[in-house]
Amino acid sequence: MGLLLKILLPLVGLFLAVYFYSKEDFKPEMLRGKRVIITGASSGIGEQMAYHLAQMGAHVLVTARTEAKLQKVVAQCLELGAASAHYVNGSMEDMRLAEAVVKEAKQLWGGLDMLILNHIGYTYFNYFNGDVEHIRKLLETNFLSYVAMTVSALPMLKESTGSIVVVSSKAGKIGIPFAASYSATKFALDGFFSSLRQELIIENINVSITLCILGHIATETSQKMASHVLRSPAALKEECALEIIKSGALRKRELHYPYSSVKIPLLIRDWAPEFLDSLTRNNLNVENVKRS
Numbered sequence: 674m675g676l677l678l679k680i681l682l683p684l685v686g687l688f689l690a691v692y693f694y695s696k697e698d699f700k701p702e703m704l705r706g707k708r709v710i711i712t713g714a715s716s717g718i719g720e721q722m723a724y725h726l727a728q729m730g731a732h733v734l735v736t737a738r739t740e741a742k743l744q745k746v747v748a749q750c751l752e753l754g755a756a757s758a759h760y761v762n763g764s765m766e767d768m769r770l771a772e773a774v775v776k777e778a779k780q781l782w783g784g785l786d787m788l789i790l791n792h793i794g795y796t797y798f799n800y801f802n803g804d805v806e807h808i809r810k811l812l813e814t815n816f817l818s819y820v821a822m823t824v825s826a827l828p829m830l831k832e833s834t835g836s837i838v839v840v841s842s843k844a845g846k847i848g849i850p851f852a853a854s855y856s857a858t859k860f861a862l863d864g865f866f867s868s869l870r871q872e873l874i875i876e877n878i879n880v881s882i883t884l885c886i887l888g889h890i891a892t893e894t895s896q897k898m899a900s901h902v903l904r905s906p907a908a909l910k911e912e913c914a915l916e917i918i919k920s921g922a923l924r925k926r927e928l929h930y931p932y933s934s935v936k937i938p939l940l941i942r943d944w945a946p947e948f949l950d951s952l953t954r955n956n957l958n959v960e961n962v963k964r965s
């Protein structure tokens with residue numbers, strides 16, 4: 674025990690020292706003049722990311738289905754100081770939109786520095802109802818369109834040594850009940866983008882991939898869908914949006930936000946999975962879910 678401590682403690686100390694010393698600080702200027710696509714930016718976390726980027730002086734291109742909302746977001750971005758602000762409206766169920774958005778960036782700016790993939794299609798928060806077609810559609814919107822946008826954007830991102838930021842969820846790392854379809858699409862993102870990151874490193878291609886694992890965030894959608902079931906308090910969407918941008922700019926591998934409510938379950942996951950499962954169930958007001 675004594676020997677272990679003698680070896681282990683200095684090692685841990687050294688590790689922490691190196692870790693904190695080597696950590697680069699975020700500066701808002703990092704985003705000034707950068708060309709950024711943000712998907713699902715007509716509401717929620719995506720909308721807040723657009724506003725933060727505008728304040729930092731970035732060029733923003735926002736996309737979602739609802740044109741009227743996007744027009745308001747663009748106007749607000751220009752007011753906040755965006756270098757430029759544009760939108761493309763349409764549904765990500767259609768892969769042609771994914772390509773059209775990237776093409777628009779090329780036409781507007783001739784290049785791209787950051788691709789923030791954040792949109793999700795509608796799903797239900799309830800017991801899995803056996804609807805296979807729903808999962809197929811959700812995979813198109815939440816997963817395949819992310820892949821399609823990445824394929825279209827990679828040539829520009831290689832040229833700018835840019836970044837891809839993928840917004841995922843705790844439900845993309847651990848099994849959370851009442852979210853089977855959604856969870857499947859988020860796990861798919863982890864598999865695809867973690868594998869692609871490895872290939873980029875092997876090929877010496879300097880494009881970073883940041884996977885954002887989010888806990889409960891107070892957006893209109895999440896409040897409406899799940900707040901009667903989730904017991905954990907919801908974090909602020911404005912702060913969450915800023916943390917996503919920071920981790921993308923710093924080219925981090927993953928973001929865990931809010932830190933402890935995501936990190937602790939992930940640490941337990943591989944060592945005591947049954948314990949984590951029961952913790953997860955106990956953290957929900959299961960009685961509020963009525964089979965529909």
Ligand SMILES: NC(=O)c1ccc[n+]([C@@H]2O[C@H](COP(=O)([O-])OP(=O)(O)OC[C@H]3O[C@@H](n4cnc5c(N)ncnc54)[C@H](OP(=O)(O)O)[C@@H]3O)[C@@H](O)[C@H]2O)c1
Pocket residue numbers: 712713714715716717718719736737738739740742763764765766791792793794795814840841842843887888889890891892893894895
């Ligand atoms: N809020 C949370 O607690 C939480 C937790 C973990 C992870 N996340 C992740 O954070 C991200 C943002 O979530 P949020 O809570 O901010 O959601 P949100 O407010 O519902 O925003 C979703 C965005 O996607 C757009 N969208 C919906 N269907 C679309 C479609 N078919 N094609 C293109 N765009 C579509 C919506 O705009 P239109 O309706 O105008 O198309 C909206 O702009 C998601 O990836 C989500 O999984 C959120």
Ligand SMILES: *[C@@H]1O[C@H](CO)[C@@H](O)[C@H](O)[C@H]1NC(C)=O
Pocket residue numbers: 740762763764
């Ligand atoms: C964009 O929105 C307008 C107005 O709602 C609509 O007419 C048009 O079809 C939309 N474009 C796409 C590609 O969905």
Ligand SMILES: *[C@@H]1O[C@H](CO)[C@@H](O)[C@H](O)[C@H]1NC(C)=O
Pocket residue numbers: 833834835879
């Ligand atoms: C990768 O690109 C970033 C941003 O352009 C740069 O800061 C970093 O030094 C590059 N890394 C390598 C290994 O070239």
